[in-house]
Amino acid sequence: MTGEAVIDVRGLTKSFGDKRVVDHFDITVPRGAIYGFLGPNGSGKTTTIRMLCGLLTPDEGEGTCLGFDVRKQADRIKEQVGYMTQKFSYYEDLSIRENLDFVARMYRLDRRRERVDTALAHLGLADRQKQLAGSLSGGWKQRLALAACLLHEPKLLLLDEPTAGVDPKARRDFWDEIRRLSAQGVTVLVSTHYMDEAIQCDFISYIAYGKKLIDGRSAEIPAMIGLVTYRVSGPDISALEDELKKEDGVEQVARFGAVLHVSGTDRAKLDAVAEAYRKRGTHRWDEKPSELEEAFIYLMTGARDNFTREPA
Structure with missing residues (x-):
């Protein structure tokens, strides 16, 4: 990775009707990074990606993607971006090779057969x-969808929930390929709601209901929030969970199998709770x-759905 920004936008905003789907979003993505968009369905990730790659024009905001203005040079951006959508969008009555050849023709690519052969081999x-x-x-x-995205040798990949609905092995294989591309200097922006995928990203931006809640290096996010967490194990976890939620200093109780993860941002208060229960x-604490x-759970707890009706 270098310090050069492939994506650098500020204040991106998009509304549909009276609903603001993306609300003054900023993002800077360095060249060669794997940058994760993390957030629940409906959080504005897809709309943001479409503004970045030139498919949607922002209502407000400015910036560049691959050095081109996101508002004025959308066509130039689209030429150099590989965009993999959530929904499989290739022809089901064509073979894998025929689909790739069709995409190569659409892009009017040279060395068409060579490019298709290379994509088939690499994937x-x-x-x-x-x-x-x-x-x-x-x-x-x-x-197949990823192979089609790579035919024109893009400098930036925008992947929208690329592993939704596929088995764990396929997901692992996919991420092996993403890391290989990143090592070659391709910048990857990937949206996901899988935690095991998020930790494979160099940087993460948490998005909820159109707003960016936090962003930074993946390993640094929990410390940026200031969360202190205890792992609690023992009998009758369900009853303990209900009891702990009422304790001062406990801001979050999350169940992971047969244990509880008890978190808060006030260390003194949470330590006192832990000592009392010990x-x-x-x-065991x-x-x-x-x-x-x-x-992620902590951030989402305080986020407000932008489709929730205002009180009368």
Whole structure:
């Protein structure tokens, strides 16, 4: 990665009707980074991606993507971006190779056969190149979509929920490919709501209901919030969970299997709660590093849905 920004935008805003879907969003993405958009469905991730790649014009805001003005040079941006949508959008009655060849023709690419052959090889599709797209599983459709995005050798990949609905192995294989591309200098912006994917990103931006809640290096996000977390194990966890939610200093109780992760931002108060419950001798309390999942739950707790009706 270099310090050069591939994406640098400020104040991006987009409304549909009377609903503001993206609200004054800022983002700076360095070249070669894997940058994660993390947030629930409906949080504005897709709309933001479409503004960045030139498919939507912002109502407000300014900045550049790949050095081009996001408001005035959308066509130039689209030429150099690979955009993988949530929904599989290729022809199901064409084979893998036929789909890739069609995309290459649409881009009017030179070395068309060479580019298609390279994409088939890199994504492990060569042996299936004659298979109809409609007969592929979710994971193989995902590989085809990524191969199509790479044909014109983009400098920036925008991937919108790329692993939704695919099995864990396909997700791992996909991320292996993303890391390979990043190592070659391709910048990747990927939206996801999977925590195990978020931790593979160099940087993360948390988005909720159109607003950016926080962004930074992935490993630093929990510390930026100031969360202190205890791992609590023992009997009758459900009853303890209800009890802890009423304690002063406990801002969040999240269940992970048979244990609780109890978090707060006031260390003194939370430590006091932990010590009081330890003295009971019924449960084990161990302080643990706060991680992205605790941070995400904490941020979402205070976020307000922009589709919630205002009180009369």
